Amino acid sequence: MDHGLIIFDADGTLRYCSVEGQPCPNRDGEWELYPGVAEKLSEFEWRGPGEDGGTGYGIASNQGGVGAGYFSLDTARELLEDTFRRAFGFDPAPGTVQLCPHHPRSGCGCRKPSPLMINRIIDLYGLEPREVLFVGDSEDDRAAADNAGCDFQWANRFFRRESEGSHPENIEPERP
Numbered sequence: 001m002d003h004g005l006i007i008f009d010a011d012g013t014l015r016y017c018s019v020e021g022q023p024c025p026n027r028d029g030e031w032e033l034y035p036g037v038a039e040k041l042s043e044f045e046w047r048g049p050g051e052d053g054g055t056g057y058g059i060a061s062n063q064g065g066v067g068a069g070y071f072s073l074d075t076a077r078e079l080l081e082d083t084f085r086r087a088f089g090f091d092p093a094p095g096t097v098q099l100c101p102h103h104p105r106s107g108c109g110c111r112k113p114s115p116l117m118i119n120r121i122i123d124l125y126g127l128e129p130r131e132v133l134f135v136g137d138s139e140d141d142r143a144a145a146d147n148a149g150c151d152f153q154w155a156n157r158f159f160r161r162e163s164e165g166s167h168p169e170n171i172e173p174e175r176p
């Protein structure tokens with residue numbers, strides 16, 4: 001399975017919240033990369049949109065905590081870009097980190113399982129959906145990949161952490 005672009009979910013996929021009983025980080029210092037994430041990603045040669053060779057990258061993350069009033073849009077974006085930098089080891093190109101800041105029940109058009117965020121990143125790279133892999137930990141991630149027409153892989157499998165105790169089936173706690 002060789003893909004021209006790999007897009008990742010963030011929470012439960014690249015990072016976990018280090019505050020007990022809280023599903024997502026609300027501020028700096030409340031998250032950690034899962035062990036092995038940076039090591040696995042360092043096996044790839046990554047390329048930004050418009051660059052030659054290698055594999056394209058992106059993040060598509062539901063951040064319903066913004067709409068629910070737990071943290072600001074700026075904070076959500078900074079935390080995701082910090083996550084990207086720690087995971088990949090470089091700055092994300094503009095547009096490659098997509099987030100939905102809307103309340104889960106707002107009925108917005110971008111929240112996964114909508115394919116919109118994935119489609120935006122695919123368009124940046126000018127690829128076809130079948131050339132793309134989405135890696136996530138929730139049923140909404142799997143459905144978003146289906147809706148975008150791209151391949152899907154569970155994060156635990158991609159990162160070879162099947163035995164990870166806290167996320168046995170990659171089922172993410174529901175954010176309010």
Ligand SMILES: [Mg+2]
Nearest residue numbers: 009011012137
């Ligand atoms: Mg997730």
Ligand SMILES: [Zn+2]
Nearest residue numbers: 100102108110
């Ligand atoms: Zn949205």
